[in-house]
Amino acid sequence: MRSSPLVGLPSDRKQIGPHPFHAVGEKYLRAVVDGAGCLPVLLPSLSPPLDLGDLLDELDGLVLTGAHSNIEPHHYSREASFPGNEHDPARDLNTLSLVPRAIERGLPVLAICRGMQEVNVALGGSLHQKVHDLIGYADHRENPDEPLGVRYAPAHPVALAPGGWLERIAGSSEAMVNSLHGQGIRELAPGLVVEATAPDGLVEAARLDRGVSGQPDPFLLAVQWHPEWRVTENPFYLGIFQAFAAACRQRAQQRR
Numbered sequence: 001m002r003s004s005p006l007v008g009l010p011s012d013r014k015q016i017g018p019h020p021f022h023a024v025g026e027k028y029l030r031a032v033v034d035g036a037g038c039l040p041v042l043l044p045s046l047s048p049p050l051d052l053g054d055l056l057d058e059l060d061g062l063v064l065t066g067a068h069s070n071i072e073p074h075h076y077s078r079e080a081s082f083p084g085n086e087h088d089p090a091r092d093l094n095t096l097s098l099v100p101r102a103i104e105r106g107l108p109v110l111a112i113c114r115g116m117q118e119v120n121v122a123l124g125g126s127l128h129q130k131v132h133d134l135i136g137y138a139d140h141r142e143n144p145d146e147p148l149g150v151r152y153a154p155a156h157p158v159a160l161a162p163g164g165w166l167e168r169i170a171g172s173s174e175a176m177v178n179s180l181h182g183q184g185i186r187e188l189a190p191g192l193v194v195e196a197t198a199p200d201g202l203v204e205a206a207r208l209d210r211g212v213s214g215q216p217d218p219f220l221l222a223v224q225w226h227p228e229w230r231v232t233e234n235p236f237y238l239g240i241f242q243a244f245a246a247a248c249r250q251r252a253q254q255r256r
């Protein structure tokens with residue numbers, strides 16, 4: 001019997017020199033280990049995607065990470081992509097098929113930044129391709145010229161939905177979060193409910209709640225910010241990973 005729950009993380013497909021590699025940022029792996037006390041397992045994003053169904057049955061949780069690449073817009077609208085938009089079609093296919101399969105298996109999901117956008121698109125929602133070009137919205141991007149510690153520092157408050165999971169985790173109705181994204185939720189997918197909003201109204205976090213009485217939904221929390229960043233130094237970020245870990249442990253026990 002395993003002592004630590006197993007958490008899968010779908011990889012980015014990245015060109016390094018002449019060869020494609022499958023990569024997951026180390027801060028996500030560290031947060032799964034140090035913040036959640038779970039064991040990370042990398043899930044390659046091959047194209048066509050591997051059938052990971054048998055592996056999902058062995059996992060206790062799924063973390064969808066952030067990434068610089070953006071989901072190809074044909075997955076959620078008829079809009080064309082914009083020049084210079086970085087894509088990772090192999091990751092799109094992998095994560096967009098994993099989300100519904102994880103939910104149908106009751107696998108806990110924590111989705112971060114691009115991961116949140118993937119959850120929204122996989123469940124039928126849509127995205128703004130450039131939030132910063134929209135009238136009335138703030139620029140949610142980081143300054144790439146700043147050192148990492150500044151880029152991932154708290155950037156704006158979020159209002160936490162009354163009675164929601166994040167309000168309980170934070171122990172307050174507001175929290176400060178970092179902000180490193182150009183895209184954002186346009187239409188929230190059916191079955192997701194808002195957990196947090198930015199001052200400009202952008203949805204910053206959501207959870208799965210399909211509202212079927214007597215049938216609790218599996219743990220699925222999606223956040224637009226980066227709680228994995230220095231997770232052990234930020235009680236709110238740590239609380240998010242601990243809540244996910246509790247759901248993973250419960251899932252591990254149920255599978256025994």
Ligand SMILES: N[C@@H](CCC(=O)NCCCC(=O)O)C(=O)O
Pocket residue numbers: 025065066067068069070112113114115180181182183184226
């Ligand atoms: N590309 C999307 C998502 C932004 C995102 O996930 N950024 C992560 C940056 C690298 C990392 O910290 O893993 C967008 O711009 O909206």
